[in-house]
Amino acid sequence: MIKKLTLVSHVLCPYVQRAVIALKEKKVEFERIDIDLANKPDWFLKISPLGKTPVLLVDGQPIFESAVICEYLEDTQTPALHPADPLQRARHRSWMEFASATLNAIGGLYGAQDAKTFDTKAAEINSKFRQLEAELTAAGHQGPFFDGATFRLVDGAFGPVFRYFDIFDTIGDFGVFTDVPxxxxxxxxxxxxxxxxxAVQLNYPDLLHAFLLKRNSEISRRMQDVAALTA
Structure with a gap:
């Protein structure tokens, strides 16, 4: 029996994007409900013990944490988005955790309060991308995806990572993609x-732009400088 799937999400949450990507790759019908994490409704707090998105309701039964949601979808829906080989599957899961660590580093970048800290965080992200580059090189990567021609869950984990730079690139070149072809x-x-x-709404770039401007951080000031130059 096909179960009713409802994804409770927040429009800017990168982990929500992971779940959406998996659902779309598996061509699963689902309803999406966006909430305001700054004003969480009572019903959401009852289904999300950690108070975070995403939460997937399966016939009303909540599953929380994006990694768990993706694994549930992998267990119940086709096509498979993990490799069949156990060792390769574990390798992919390991790099999905690396994607999460990179998202944390990106949070540190846009939260940096001064230029020195900002540059340090940008260098940290470049270091992570160099580690990723080394892994792809060692694996004889031919692209276009992490595992070659087949899209995998690990690709869905890095999609939200790279999406941040669609906006960041309009602000300046932070050097994060140096020497990582x-x-x-x-x-x-x-x-x-x-x-x-x-995996995001059409107005996602505008929403992220507004969010970054409100941070009152180094990236906010750089955005204001770019706006002043183009005014």
């Missing part, structure tokens, strides 16, 4: 993937 190629392929492209 395979990573740049992968990013470009994910930008064109329909499931990744459509």
């Amino acid at each position: 395979r990573v740049r190629q992968w990013r470009s392929a994910l930008q064109r993937r329909p499931s990744v492209r459509d």
Whole structure:
């Protein structure tokens, strides 16, 4: 029996994007409900013990945490988005955790309060991308995706990582993609993937732009400088 799936989400949450990408790749019908995390409704707090999105309701039964949601979908829906080989599957899961660590580093970048801290965080992200580049090189990566021609869950984990830079690139070159040609190629392929492209609302760039401006951080000031130059 086909179960009713409802995804409770927040419009800017990168982990929500992971779940949406998996749902779209598996061509699963689902309802999406966006909430305001600054004003969480009581019903949401009852289904989300951690108070975070995403939450997937399966016939009303809540599943929380994006990794768990993706694994549930992998267990119940086709096509498979993990490799069949156990070792390769574990490798992919490991790099999905690396994607989460990279998202944390991106949070540190846009939260940096001064130029020195900002540059340090940008260098940290470049270091992570160099580690990723080394992994792709060692694996004989030919693209377009992490595992070659087949889109996997690990690709869905990095789609939201790279999406931040669609906005960041309009602010300036932070040097995060220096000397990582395979990573740049992968990013470009994910930008064109329909499931990744459509994992956010059409006004996502405007919403992220507004969010960053309100941070009162180094990136906010750089955005204001760019706006002043183009005014």
